[in-house]
Amino acid sequence: MKTVPEGFPKDFLWGGAVAACQIEGAYDADGRGLSTSDIHAYDKNIDRANISKEGGDTFAGIQRRIQDTESYYPKRYGIDFYHTYKSDLALMKEMGFKAFRTSISWSRIFPNGDELEPNEKGLEFYDNLIDEIIKDGMEPIMTMSHYDIPLHLVTEYGGFGNRKMIDFFVRYAKVLLERYKGKVKYWIVCNQVNLLPTVTFGSLGIYDDQAENMEELMYQAVHNQFVAGAKVIELAKTIDPDAVLGTMIADGTYYPATCKPEDIVLTMKKNRLQQYFFPDVQLRGEYPVYALRYFEENNINLNIQPGDEELLRNNKMQFLAVSYYSSKIVDSTKDSVKPFVGQQNPYLKPTPWEWRADPLGFYNALSQLWDRYQVPLIIAENGLGAIDTVEDDGSIHDEYRIEYLRQHILQMKECIKDGVNILSYLSWGPIDIVSSSSAEMSKRYGYIYVDLDDFGKGSGKRLKKDSFYWYKKVIETNGETI
Numbered sequence: 001m002k003t004v005p006e007g008f009p010k011d012f013l014w015g016g017a018v019a020a021c022q023i024e025g026a027y028d029a030d031g032r033g034l035s036t037s038d039i040h041a042y043d044k045n046i047d048r049a050n051i052s053k054e055g056g057d058t059f060a061g062i063q064r065r066i067q068d069t070e071s072y073y074p075k076r077y078g079i080d081f082y083h084t085y086k087s088d089l090a091l092m093k094e095m096g097f098k099a100f101r102t103s104i105s106w107s108r109i110f111p112n113g114d115e116l117e118p119n120e121k122g123l124e125f126y127d128n129l130i131d132e133i134i135k136d137g138m139e140p141i142m143t144m145s146h147y148d149i150p151l152h153l154v155t156e157y158g159g160f161g162n163r164k165m166i167d168f169f170v171r172y173a174k175v176l177l178e179r180y181k182g183k184v185k186y187w188i189v190c191n192q193v194n195l196l197p198t199v200t201f202g203s204l205g206i207y208d209d210q211a212e213n214m215e216e217l218m219y220q221a222v223h224n225q226f227v228a229g230a231k232v233i234e235l236a237k238t239i240d241p242d243a244v245l246g247t248m249i250a251d252g253t254y255y256p257a258t259c260k261p262e263d264i265v266l267t268m269k270k271n272r273l274q275q276y277f278f279p280d281v282q283l284r285g286e287y288p289v290y291a292l293r294y295f296e297e298n299n300i301n302l303n304i305q306p307g308d309e310e311l312l313r314n315n316k317m318q319f320l321a322v323s324y325y326s327s328k329i330v331d332s333t334k335d336s337v338k339p340f341v342g343q344q345n346p347y348l349k350p351t352p353w354e355w356r357a358d359p360l361g362f363y364n365a366l367s368q369l370w371d372r373y374q375v376p377l378i379i380a381e382n383g384l385g386a387i388d389t390v391e392d393d394g395s396i397h398d399e400y401r402i403e404y405l406r407q408h409i410l411q412m413k414e415c416i417k418d419g420v421n422i423l424s425y426l427s428w429g430p431i432d433i434v435s436s437s438s439a440e441m442s443k444r445y446g447y448i449y450v451d452l453d454d455f456g457k458g459s460g461k462r463l464k465k466d467s468f469y470w471y472k473k474v475i476e477t478n479g480e481t482i
Contacts, residue, residue: 005416008479013139013423015099016092016430016447017381019146019191021075023433024105026082030121033111034151036202037075039065042439042454049354051437052340055147056201058209062155072455074434074441079450080460085129088431088462091448093136095468096475100138101380101426102129103146103191106172113150113168114157118175130183141378141426142184143248144173144232146191147202147436159205160221160228163303169228174235181240188321188380189229192250194278196222198340199436216300223302226281226312233315246319247282248380249275253365254330254342262332270330274339276372279320283373285313294337319423320373323381324408327361353385353443359407363414370420377421382408383428385435385443388465396449396465405467406482413479427471431462447471 021037039062040055057065065071081088092100106113108122133140149159157164173189192203196218200206204221211217229247236243252275256263272290280288286309295302328342335341348356366377384404388396405427416422429445432452441452447468452458473481 013099014475015097017101017426020103020105021148023078023081025078025080027076031119033107035107035148041071054199074439095472101141103143105148107150113153141186143188149205154205160224161206166228170231173232177239187245188248195250230311230315247317248321251324251365257329257331266332267330282317285316319376321378321380326355327358359411363411366415379425381428383445398465401467402470
């Protein structure tokens with residue numbers, strides 16, 4: 001008979017997560033080409049509480065951004081991790097990290113994306129980075145595509161809206177699987193596949209005026225990405241049978257605003273379409289009928305080629321990675337089934353970015369995902385973006401971050417005691433990085449402060465926050481001291 005777990009497993013992978021496009025910088029070094037992230041300019045007048053779209057532009061707008069010399073593009077520079085990764089990883093080692101998640105910049109390996117041979121200089125950087133992660137006692141958890149699509153694939157092919165992208169991506173993934181066989185066990189194929197249409201540009205490489213029916217194009221691009229992912233799974237079975245490949249979603253589990261049946265049913269439909277549809281396909285291996293009905297009723301006609309459905313059925317993802325930050329509610333008098341349109345929960349405390357903390361929502365979301373899929377989960381992102389203050393003595397007292405993380409870790413522990421199989425907890429941005437959504441540096445997540453402002457000015461010096469020592473103790477005690 002099964003027993004009730006008392007706490008975190010002995011081999012639990014505590015660590016942190018970043019993305020190449022937010023941390024590396026060196027956007028034009030050693031043959032790297034421009035990527036989708038490199039044309040996301042910082043806007044000092046951004047409305048932090050109402051960011052509905054991340055990056056992207058019309059086709060003409062993309063061309064303007066490529067030529068633009070006036071605006072500041074923070075993701076081109078990151079925190080210069082390309083040159084500081086050894087000392088930065090040493091700080092993660094000091095905290096006792098068991099795992100470190102980062103991504104590989106696709107345009108560092110294939111600068112244009114459609115070359116036949118990879119850029120050796122780009123591969124050498126990741127050779128050294130992965131070796132350093134391993135040397136420092138951490139399990140590398142690598143993302144193949146994290147909002148870093150070669151820009152040439154967008155302007156010349158239309159991103160994943162074009163079926164040719166499948167072969168370009170599979171060629172790229174094949175290089176990674178062969179190169180890092182025996183070194184990288186866990187691969188997240190694509191980051192947050194469901195965060196649409198918010199990050200349509202970064203995730204799928206489709207631009208604002210690419211089609212008359214943009215929703216149809218978006219779901220066609222999603223299908224092409226599904227097929228590419230299944231082909232990568234198929235390839236991995238031959239190249240590296242020990243590799244474990246998974247998909248990733250951004251948790252968007254909504255609550256009904258009231259117990260009114262209309263709120264409850266709309267919430268269910270909304271959660272199903274924006275949250276579960278993607279892993280339903282990638283973990284269960286087929287399109288759910290509710291999605292096919294939505295397509296039919298909304299003039300969405302997908303080009304599904306012969307063999308696609310068999311490929312999806314025979315090549316399911318092996319784990320589900322999840323990012324979790326906050327929650328929202330659905331009001332049937334104001335909202336529709338359309339993804340990522342909801343209301344703020346009045347029972348949760350407002351924040352500058354309106355990502356209202358909800359630790360019980362973390363418990364709820366993970367429990368629902370486990371009950372539905374029964375595959376291992378990786379917490380690939382969780383954290384608090386906040387404005388930090390450096391005191392005169394160089395200290396940073398971020399008790400608000402500690403409290404956010406403490407409450408979420410406690411709820412994750414409750415999930416484990418319920419039998420949820422969680423392999424790893426990777427808090428987002430263990431070192432301050434450029435924000436994905438707003439391109440700010442001042443939205444800080446790290447245990448380690450980086451002395452750079454929103455325009456990249458500053459010494460770049462690293463400082464340990466109070467949370468650095470707190471998380472170190474959490475890892476030392478395997479989650480017993482929280």
